[in-house]
Amino acid sequence: MQDRPLSFLARDVCKTFRRDTGETVEALAGVSLDVRKGSLTAIVGPDGAGKTTLLRLASGLIAPDAGSLDVVGIDVVASPQAVQDRIGYMPQRFGLYEDLSVQENLDLYADLHGVGHAEREKVYPRLFEMTQLGRFKGRPAGKLSGGMKQKLGLACTLVRAPELLLLDEPTVGVDPLSRRELWEIVFKLIREDGLSVIVATSYLDEAERCEHAVLMHAGKILAEGPPAEITAKAEGCCFLVTGPQDVPARSLQARLFALPGIVDAVPEAGRVRVVRKPDHLDAPLDLDGISLETEAVAPRFEDAFMMLFDAVAGDRERTGHAGSVSDGPDRRDETIVEVRDLVRRFGDFTAVDRVSFSVRRGEVYGLLGPNGAGKSTTFRMLCGLLPATGGTLQVAGADLLKAGAKARARLGYVAQKFSLYGQLTVDENLDFFASAYGLRGGRKRDRIETLKDEFELDRFSDLPSGQLPSGFKQRLALAAALLHEPDILFLDEATSGADPLARRQFWGRITALSEQGVTIIVTTHFMEEAEYCDRIIILDAGRNLAEGTPVEIRRQAAGADAAAPSMEEAFIAIVEQERQKRTEKAA
Template sequence: MEDRPLSLVARDLRKSFRRDAKETVEALGGISLTVRKGTLTALVGPDGAGKTTLLRLASGLILPDSGSLTVVGLDVAEKPQAVQDRIGYMPQRFGLYEDLSVQENLDLYADLNGVSPAERRTVYPRLFEMTQLGPFKDRPAGKLSGGMKQKLGLACTLVRAPELLLLDEPTVGVDPLSRRELWEIVFKLIREDGLSVVVATSYLDEAERCEHAVLMHAGEILAEGPPAEITAKADGCCFLVKGPEGVPARSLQARLFALPGVVDAVPEAGRVRIVRRPDRLEEPLTLEGLQLETEPTGARFEDAFMMLFDSVAGERDHTSPAPLAASPENAADGTVVEVRDLVRKFGDFTAVDHVTFSVRRGEVYGLLGPNGAGKSTTFRMLCGLLPATAGTLRVAGNDLLKAGAKARERLGYVAQKFSLYGQLTVGENLEFFASAYGLRGNRKKERIATLTAAFELERFRDLPSGQLPGGFRQRLALAAALLHEPDILFLDEATSGADPLARRQFWGRITALSEQGVTVIVTTHFMEEAEYCDRVIILDAGRNLAEGTPVEIRERAVSGKTAPSMEEAFIAIVERERAKRTEKAA
């Protein structure tokens, strides 16, 4: 690797932004980095680490305050246009034209980049083959699934055969199957074309597959090198813990994560995977006076990431949640969502095809499925945002087909995209949504004060919500959804794009709500989050493929001696059912 030419060289690179008239934020604080030709480099780090700023500098869209940056042998500050002519950059929100077809989008980007008709005859067939978009050339981009949109965005970025490809969170909001297909395209380009790729990602399993990983925090580089070398920093510090009988793994996780000697804790197959600080390994692991048994397990890249981040992130809140408690024995009697033979049609197309399930009070229930599976349509019907074509749908004791408005008064909703008002301050958003939910007088003041304190939003009260760090935007969205104390909370890809620490903190709050009796229904493409659910349902082509606890879902996909991860189980179940449908159709 050392003898390969350099595609990117940064030396003491600095960049600051003015947040308002009084405050300047340092996005990059003097970083140095090299990327060699034909390599795949991952940039990982929490929100505000500087990943996107580095990619925008490398693409010539903004200029550094100081330091030097050379891309494909050119000084970006001196020749930004020349750099842009030789690289491809796919930002988080790639500019597809939704009213144009797949073919028309490709043609537009080819025109913008001066790709000749002769070059197109060579490039287009390969792009259509790699992305499998050939059969959809005439479909409007706005009618593509999320995964197909990302593949089209990547194809548009590749239309002029760049020497360096910069990808900013390319798989956010993309289901596991589409995510795998996107990475297969990237690996093919590296292998066959010698393309250099730099990708910013919040999926640490993706970084683990890269040749070179760069861990960033607060505009600085914490560590870099082959992922295996970084992973080794967590060797001997990783364990699996089983809690008392009847206690959900997420409840144990929330309490273990609060312990001073624990760097990380996540649910995994009914147990909790923890990472302990190296200087606390000899201490027994105790919780509420109970000594817990630990089973050593191999380190992952994410374990090392959390360990390195813990070393610089400052003191974490170790407030102990309420004492552990088993799920109440009568939980099965408290059904709050009942779905029977639910159908939704759009013209001749059946998006949801006789789906049936129920959710109990205080349960966390996951709706999983590939893009286009029907889960978002089901989710919107549950929220009362979309009427059902047929079937029974009861939420909080109300028939949504007859009393939707009454049922919606008891629901809270957190959307995938930040759905608050970016120009209003944090305080103004809470005031607006409290009024929208019908809160008045002292009750309104009390709820706003309670949630502002609970979500640690006081110091941001006068800041426009659009300027909040990503983790705090999620906190504000959740606080707004809880103002009217809903019985049922809907989370629609609520942690999409969030860094690992923000996800842990978010789920700690969701766990606390579920223990107070709030029912939570969640959609997610991040399969590790499915481990926080009591039960999940997997949908595809509008039909129910599987339902059960995360452990049961894993067991349904076992094909060898090694137990599959939740993502592997999801992919196996979906692909198996699709193969059956294909065989039946033939």
């Protein structure tokens, strides 16, 4: 790799931003980085690490305050347009025109970049073949699934054959099947064209596949190198922990994560994967007399990431994690959501086709499926946002088809993009949502103060919510959804784009809520998050493919003799098996 020329050379790059409040934020603090031609480099780090700022500097959209930055051999500060003519940049929110067709979007970007007709004749067929969008040329971009939109955005970025490709969170909100397809395109471009790629990602398994990984925190580089070298830093510190059968894995995870000496803890196949600090390896795992079995396992890249981050993050926030296992009356047998033969049609298209399931009080239930599977439609019907075409739907003791308003008063909802008003302050958002939920007077004041304290939002009271760090936007959205103390909480891709630590903190709060009897229904594309669920259902083409605990789903995908796959591998296998059956039946 060292013999290859450089595509990207940064030396002591600094960048500071000033917020509307006058506060300054140091986004980059002396970053130096080399990226070789034809390589795949991943940039990972928590929210606010500086990943997006570095990519925007590399694309010439903003200029550094200090330091030097050469991209494809050009000083990007002196000649930003020359750099932009030779690279491709796909930001987090790529600018597709949703009223234009797939073909029209490609043509528009070709026009903008001066790609002539002869060049289009050579480039378009390959782009359509790689992205499998050829049969959707006439479809409006707004009617594509999330994964197809991302592939179209990538195709538009590649329309002029760039020398360097910059991708900022390209797979956020994309299901595992589409995510795999997107990465196959990237690997093909590197392999066949020698393209250099720099990708910022929240998926640490994606970074593990890259040639070079860069870990950032607070505008600085913590570590960089081949992923295997970084992973080795967690050698000897990783364990699988088994607790009593009557303690859910997520409850055990929440309590372990709160212990001193624990770097990380995540549910995994009914057990908890734990990363311990090197100087705490000999200390017993003491959990109030609960018997725990531990098994040493090989480290993953994510384990090393959490260890390196923990070393610089100071005293990590541990509030909201140590939920206790309930000793109260067991109400798990009380069914709070009952769905039978649910159908939703849009004209001649059946989005949901006779789906049935039930959810018990205090349960965490996951609705999973590829983009376009019907899970979002099902989710919207459960929330009372969309009427069903047929079937029965009982939510919190009310028939949602007949008494929707009564049922909705007992629901809380956290959307993927957070239903916050960016121009309103934290206090103004909470006041608005409290009023919308019918809270008045003393109860309203008490609930707002309680949740501000619980979610540590006091110091941001007068800050517009649009200026909050991503993790605190997530907290505010959850606090707003809990103001009226709902029986059921719906989480729609609520951790999409969040860094690993923010996801763990979020799930610590969700675990505590479930132990208090709140029922949680969640959609997610992070298959690791399915491990927090008591049960999950996998949908595709509007139908139920599989339902059960995470362990049962893994076993179903593995078959009789094979070893249990990861949750993502199980998800992909179940969906692909069903699609193969449909293809054979149609033939």
